[in-house]
Amino acid sequence: MTLAFDPIEEAGRNWDAHEWGATAAMKAATALTRAHQIVQSRIDTALAPLDLNFSRFEVLALLSFSQAGELPMGKIGDRLQVHAASVTNTIQRLEASGFVERVAHPDDGRAVLARMLPAGRRVAREAAGALAAIEFGVDGLASGARARVHRDLTGFRAANGDFS
């Protein structure tokens, strides 16, 4: 279903006509939402054949980059900025796929380590290739636009306390 006009521009005209205010902000926020949906959908499509979605891939990538190939659950949640319950769910899914295992933390009886298994390391590399091949879904952004968006959104994230 492709519309013959930009629904965001149409919404902007209506927004103005009704004097609802902040039209430019509305258009920027809505464009951001739509663009995100497109990117996410393309990424998930590329990862589906590998029995992964983006969340699960992010966990595998994080474990790939860690020294020992293992991290406590909480650390994973902090880094990926997702809720602890979501981490539990994601790790269970990865465990069911045979990509990670859960082991007790040696020094802290409360903590659980997620540890990468060989199949996980293999699929992570493969998934990275699949994502690079589709340019993370943003090949529709020329390199200039890509850098601008990255820079502007990084400033936005900083302004909103995403990191400091």
Added chain:
Amino acid sequence: MTLAFDPIEEAGRNWDAHEWGATAAMKAATALTRAHQIVQSRIDTALAPLDLNFSRFEVLALLSFSQAGELPMGKIGDRLQVHAASVTNTIQRLEASGFVERVAHPDDGRAVLARMLPAGRRVAREAAGALAAIEFGVDGLASGARARVHRDLTGFRAANGDFS
């Protein structure tokens, strides 16, 4: 939980170190995702006291802008680019809140019209004010950045067939 560094930059360094490729694309896509999460969360927080979320608000806005204050379900899905099943769900929720009613389409026995009720029209206006007050969550983007992001992402959406 605020990290003391940008996790996206950190991921970029690891990505490079492991030669996983397409680092710039990865950073742009990830920044887009995080920025979207921030905006969405701020919008939903602003709308929660009105018994709305962004999806339900979008439907009310669309109905507010329509001539008769009513639209067939399918039309709503097309415009907002969401699945028909999601429209059904969203309208049921709005109906339960007393914001819309569902009536049979006069000319097409298959179709159902969602029709705005007075309470819906009232809350839509109120919600629009609440969103304008927080600048749709993008007040962290200065007007220059806002226009750039809007323009670049509109180009991206067009390149991906979001409209033509």
Added chain:
DNA sequence: AGGAAATAGTTTGATGTCCAAGTACTTCTG
């Protein structure tokens, strides 16, 4: 040392989204 407070995870329940299948109605076609 010993109880209060903090921390790490899991579980449960509410939301929301999509896909696939099903129902009902309309339009197309020979």
Added chain:
DNA sequence: CAGAAGTACTTGGACATCAAACTATTTCCT
């Protein structure tokens, strides 16, 4: 004009996320 094909919507199931309540363990404080 009857059967085939298409369209509009709903339903049920899978999945993901988050918030709140709960368990277990550790740390802090006197």
